[in-house]
Amino acid sequence: MNKNGKQRALVVMGAGASVELGIPATIGFGNLIDDAIKADKYCAHVGGTEVYFDIRDKLRTYYASEAEAHFERIYHVMHELSQLRAKQGAVPKFLPVMYPFLGTAVTHPEQALKAACSAMLDFIYAKVSEVCDNPALPLNPLSAFFEVLEQQYVPRVYTTNYDDFVAQATQGRYFTGFTQRHGDHSDFDGKAFWAEWGKPALFHLHGSVHMGFSVPGEHQIGDIVWFDDKAVARRQARFNGSGVDRMDGTHVERGAIITGLDKLGRLQQSPYAFYYSALNREAMEADLILVLGSGLADLHLNTFLKAARRARPDVPILYVGYWGREALDFYSTIHFELEDRDIALFHELGIDLVNVAEARFKADDGWTVDARGKAAVWADGFQSFLLAPEAFTKVLLKVAAT
Incomplete structure (x- = not known):
C-alpha cells in the first residue's frame, strides 16, 4: 500500500488484449x-x-x-x-x-x-x-477500466505488446521510465525508474513501436530511447553496429523490440533489464494480480508469477482469456481438451478450475471463481470483459473478501 492509501495492482497484458483492436x-x-x-x-x-x-x-x-x-x-x-x-x-x-x-x-x-x-x-x-x-474498436472501455482500477489501486502495467493502446487509453499519464527529454526523444532514467515505484506505470517488456536507437554520438552505443512519433521510431529501429555478446561465442542482434524464442537473453539490455527485474518485485508486492489476454507462453514471465502465487496464495488473481462464447465450451476444454494455457493456469498461476462444478462455470456474472476462492477467470475475451465493468467490480470484491 502506498502513501495515498491505495493498494498495488500488477497488470500483465498479452496479445489477447490487442487482437480485437486490430x-x-x-x-x-x-x-x-x-x-x-x-x-x-x-x-x-x-x-x-x-x-x-x-x-x-x-x-x-x-x-x-x-x-x-x-x-x-x-x-x-x-x-x-x-x-x-x-x-x-x-x-x-x-x-x-x-x-x-x-x-x-x-x-x-x-x-x-x-x-x-x-x-x-x-x-x-x-x-x-x-x-x-x-484501432478497430474505440478505446473508451479500456480507459474506463483503468479509471475504475485507479480508484482503489496503483496500476503497474507490464505488457508484452508493442502497441500503444494502453498509453492512448490513459492519456500518456502513466510513468514509463523515459523521463529525460532530448529533442524528439526521451532517454530512459534508471534512477527515476526505482524512485517512482509508487506511481501508476506502463512498461513494455518486449518493446514498443515508440522505441528506437539513439543517434550515434549523442548516447552510448545501443541505447534505446522513446520517440513520440512512431514513424521516427521505425526509422531508428535498425541497429548497424555490433550485437550483444553471449557466453557461447555468439551474440544477440540488437533490436528495439524483442521477438523470437530467446526473449530472456534479449532482456539483458536496458531498459528491459530494469523491467524484468522489477516484475519479480511487483509480483511479490502486489495486492491484486490481473493477467489480461496472455497465452501464458512466456516462460520467463510465468516463473515470477508462479513464485509470487506460491509465496502469497491469498493475493487475489484474475485472468481474462478466450475459450468460446458458451459456458460448455469453457467447461469441456478445462476437463477434456486441456491446452498449454489451461495447464499453465493451474500450475503457474495456481488457478484451480478442474475442481469447479460445471454449474459454477460463468456463474458469477460471467466469471468463474476457482475452487480455492482466491482467483477467477473471464472466458469470453478481453473486449467482452471491458464491457462488463459491474461484473468485474463484483468478482473483485468476492475474491478479495474470501
Whole structure:
C-alpha cells in the first residue's frame, strides 16, 4: 500500500488484449510477413526472401502444421543460423562453441539471414503502428477500466505488446521510465525508474513501436530511447553496429523490440533489464494480480508469477482469456481438451478450475471463481470483459473478501 492509501495492482497484458483492436494474431501476422518479405527489394536482392521461405517451409514440414511454423519460430531459426559463423583468427570468446558440430551444415548466407530478420522487424513496426493510429474498436472501455482500477489501486502495467493502446487509453499519464527529454526523444532514467515505484506505470517488456536507437554520438552505443512519433521510431529501429555478446561465442542482434524464442537473453539490455527485474518485485508486492489476454507462453514471465502465487496464495488473481462464447465450451476444454494455457493456469498461476462444478462455470456474472476462492477467470475475451465493468467490480470484491 502506498502513501495515498491505495493498494498495488500488477497488470500483465498479452496479445489477447490487442487482437480485437486490430493487431493480427500470430498466424495472421505470419501471412502478412510473407507478403512483406516478398515486397522488400533489398531482402530479395541479397537472398533474404529465398532464405525466409526455405526456412518457413522446412518448419512447416517439420511440425506438419502451418500454424506451428509461426513467425517467431522462423525469426529464431534465422537469427540463430546467422550466428553460427567462425571468423578466422578470432579469439575463443568470439568463436561459436557449437560451430564444430553445426556450423558447417549452415548453407544460408549470413547477409541474407540478417536481411530477412530485419525485414520482419520493420514490417512489425509498420503494421502495429498502422493499427495504433486506427484501432478497430474505440478505446473508451479500456480507459474506463483503468479509471475504475485507479480508484482503489496503483496500476503497474507490464505488457508484452508493442502497441500503444494502453498509453492512448490513459492519456500518456502513466510513468514509463523515459523521463529525460532530448529533442524528439526521451532517454530512459534508471534512477527515476526505482524512485517512482509508487506511481501508476506502463512498461513494455518486449518493446514498443515508440522505441528506437539513439543517434550515434549523442548516447552510448545501443541505447534505446522513446520517440513520440512512431514513424521516427521505425526509422531508428535498425541497429548497424555490433550485437550483444553471449557466453557461447555468439551474440544477440540488437533490436528495439524483442521477438523470437530467446526473449530472456534479449532482456539483458536496458531498459528491459530494469523491467524484468522489477516484475519479480511487483509480483511479490502486489495486492491484486490481473493477467489480461496472455497465452501464458512466456516462460520467463510465468516463473515470477508462479513464485509470487506460491509465496502469497491469498493475493487475489484474475485472468481474462478466450475459450468460446458458451459456458460448455469453457467447461469441456478445462476437463477434456486441456491446452498449454489451461495447464499453465493451474500450475503457474495456481488457478484451480478442474475442481469447479460445471454449474459454477460463468456463474458469477460471467466469471468463474476457482475452487480455492482466491482467483477467477473471464472466458469470453478481453473486449467482452471491458464491457462488463459491474461484473468485474463484483468478482473483485468476492475474491478479495474470501
